Amino acid sequence: MKKRKVYVLRIGHRPSRDKRISTHVGLVARAFGADGIIYSNTNDRGLYQSLMKVVETWGGPFEVKLGGHWRQIIKDWKDRGGVVIHLTMYGENIEQSDILRKLRELEKDVLVVVGAEKVPGEVYDLADFNIAIGNQPHSEVAALAIFLDRLFEGRELTKEFKNAKLKIIPQIRGKKVVKIG
Amino acid sequence: MKKRKVYVLRIGHRPSRDKRISTHVGLVARAFGADGIIYSNTNDRGLYQSLMKVVETWGGPFEVKLGGHWRQIIKDWKDRGGVVIHLTMYGENIEQSDILRKLRELEKDVLVVVGAEKVPGEVYDLADFNIAIGNQPHSEVAALAIFLDRLFEGRELTKEFKNAKLKIIPQIRGKKVVKIG
Numbered sequence: 001m002k003k004r005k006v007y008v009l010r011i012g013h014r015p016s017r018d019k020r021i022s023t024h025v026g027l028v029a030r031a032f033g034a035d036g037i038i039y040s041n042t043n044d045r046g047l048y049q050s051l052m053k054v055v056e057t058w059g060g061p062f063e064v065k066l067g068g069h070w071r072q073i074i075k076d077w078k079d080r081g082g083v084v085i086h087l088t089m090y091g092e093n094i095e096q097s098d099i100l101r102k103l104r105e106l107e108k109d110v111l112v113v114v115g116a117e118k119v120p121g122e123v124y125d126l127a128d129f130n131i132a133i134g135n136q137p138h139s140e141v142a143a144l145a146i147f148l149d150r151l152f153e154g155r156e157l158t159k160e161f162k163n164a165k166l167k168i169i170p171q172i173r174g175k176k177v178v179k180i181g
Numbered sequence: 182m183k184k185r186k187v188y189v190l191r192i193g194h195r196p197s198r199d200k201r202i203s204t205h206v207g208l209v210a211r212a213f214g215a216d217g218i219i220y221s222n223t224n225d226r227g228l229y230q231s232l233m234k235v236v237e238t239w240g241g242p243f244e245v246k247l248g249g250h251w252r253q254i255i256k257d258w259k260d261r262g263g264v265v266i267h268l269t270m271y272g273e274n275i276e277q278s279d280i281l282r283k284l285r286e287l288e289k290d291v292l293v294v295v296g297a298e299k300v301p302g303e304v305y306d307l308a309d310f311n312i313a314i315g316n317q318p319h320s321e322v323a324a325l326a327i328f329l330d331r332l333f334e335g336r337e338l339t340k341e342f343k344n345a346k347l348k349i350i351p352q353i354r355g356k357k358v359v360k361i362g
Contacts, residue, residue, distance in 0.1 A: 021202065031319035031323075058318060124356075130352070132349075133338065136212040141323050142209045156315070159315075170274050
C-alpha cells in the first residue's frame with residue numbers, strides 16, 4: 001500500500017507580521033509528521049531558508065513550497081483525489097466529530113489548511129471538512145499540532161528523520177546532542 | 182477532592198520580538214484548560230490586555246500574571262507542594278515516558294514551564310521533570326498544547342467557559358457566533 005501524503009497549506013502569510021508564527025507552523029508540520037508545507041501567495045525566501053536550514057540540520061524528507069493561489073492549490077488537491085481539511089475555531093469540534101475515523105477509512109492524501117488572522121469565506125466551502133480543535137480562540141500552531149498528533153496517534157513524536165546532521169539523545173536533565181555521519 | 186491547579190510559566194518573553202508567540206502561548210494555556218499563565222520578568226501591558234480581552238469576550242476563569250523572577254516562581258511552586266514540568270526538546274520524550282501516569286497519581290498542582298529561544302540551564306535542574314513533545318525543534322505553542330491535551334485527555338476541547346459574552350456554535354460550513362446574556 002502506498003503511503004498516504006499529508007501536506008499543510010498555510011494561507012494569508014504576511015512577511016512583515018507573520019514570519020515567526022508561519023515559521024512555527026512549518027516546524028510543527030515537519031516535526032508532527034507532515035510531508036511538506038505550502039505557503040500560498042508569497043515569495044518569502046527568508047521563511048523558506050529558515051525552514052530548509054532545519055531540514056538540513058535535523059533531517060527530512062520535508063518539502064517547503066512558496067507561492068501559488070490557495071484556491072488553485074485546494075482545487076488541484078481535490079482534483080487529484082485528495083481530501084481537504086480546514087482547521088477553524090468555527091468548525092465541527094474534533095472531539096464531537098468522527099473525522100479521524102473517516103480519514104483512516106478514506107486513505108486519501110490529506111491537505112490541512114491553516115489560515116492567518118482572516119480566512120476568506122470561500123475556504124469554508126471549498127474544504128471537505130471544517131474542523132475545530134476546540135471552539136475557542138487560540139493558535140493555528142496549536143491546532144495543527146493537535147490535528148496531526150491525533151491523525152498519527154502520537155507515533156510522529158518518535159519519528160526518525162533521514163539525513164540529519166544532529167540528533168538529540170533524550171535526557172532527564174540537561175542537553176545531549178550528537179553529530180551523525 | 183480539591184481540583185488540581187494547572188498554571189503555565191512563560192519565561193524569556195521579549196516584548197519587541199515575542200509578542201505574538203507569547204500571546205499564542207497564553208491563548209493556548211486558556212483554551213487547553215490551564216487556570217492561568219505567568220509571564221516572568223516582564224511588564225508587557227499590551228500582552229496582558231490582549232489576553233484579558235479574550236477572557237472578557239470568550240469567558241474564564243483564567244488568570245494572567247506579569248512579573249516576578251522565574252527562579253523564585255518555580256521555587257515557590259515547589260515549596261507549596263506543586264510539581265514543575267519543563268517542556269524542552271532535550272528532555273524525556275513524552276511518548277517514552279510515564280509522566281502522565283505519574284501526574285495523575287500525584288494529584289499535585291502542576292506548573293508547566295515553557296521558554297522562548299534560550300532557556301537558562303538552571304531551569305533544567307530546578308524542574309521536577311524535563312519533558313520533550315518529541316525531540317525535534319518546533320514550537321513552544323505546540324508543545325504546550327500537546328502536553329495539556331494529553332494531561333486533560335481531550336476533555337479540555339469541550340470545556341464550557343464562564344461569563345462569556347460570545348459563544349461559537351460549531352458548523353459544518355461557515356460561522357455561527359451567538360451573544361450570551
